Amino acid sequence: MPYQFEDLKHACQAEWQAYIEHGFVRQLGDGSLAPEAFQHYLKQDYLFLIQFARAYALAAYKSPTLSDLRQAKEGLQAIVDVELDLHISYCNAWGISEEELANLPEARATLAYTRYVLDTGNRGDLLDLHVALSPCMVGYGEIANWLNNRAQTIRGDSNPYDAWIAMYESDEFQDAMQAEIRWLNERLGDVSPTRFEQLTRVFRDATRLEIDFWDMGLHLSD
């Protein structure tokens, strides 16, 4: 039977659930997250997004066909034109200037995750790289949808984190997430069980690094 993206999630169910339903996410949803934790996360996420934009540029470099190149461009555009732009204005609203962002040191969780993805992409092929990128692109879209279906989630002005949820439930982000899933489904359909095992390891590692990123925000780790 051809593999699908859902099979990767299924193979890493415990890690995927721990990522999507993390304490940081729950507290964002009900508005109880400490502002310092959110600001720490926001700053590190700016650094994270710059490295992830580089990883999509690597995907463009590794693309053998026009359709692969277009998919890499979509990912790069979603980060640079949608997420980073919104992120900078969102940081400003939270009292974090662009100058401060430009001079931040990277936390260990940021270093570990971003360099893992770049290294996986350098050593492996285009599919390894997209699988390593997928918890980022697919996970946040899924988190926004999970929060929206959760009774404890507060939407609107009474939740200071409402704009964050809105960013990831936006059509632009949800469309980019669906395009990534479609691209992966087409490629995963052809892989052998042994190759799927290898890719599962990459997906699990990247998902665990997403969990560490939430932990870093929650505990203000550097």
Ligand SMILES: Cc1ncc(CN)c(N)n1
């Ligand atoms: C750590 C992290 N992971 C995923 C995303 C969503 N692109 C993000 N902004 N930051």
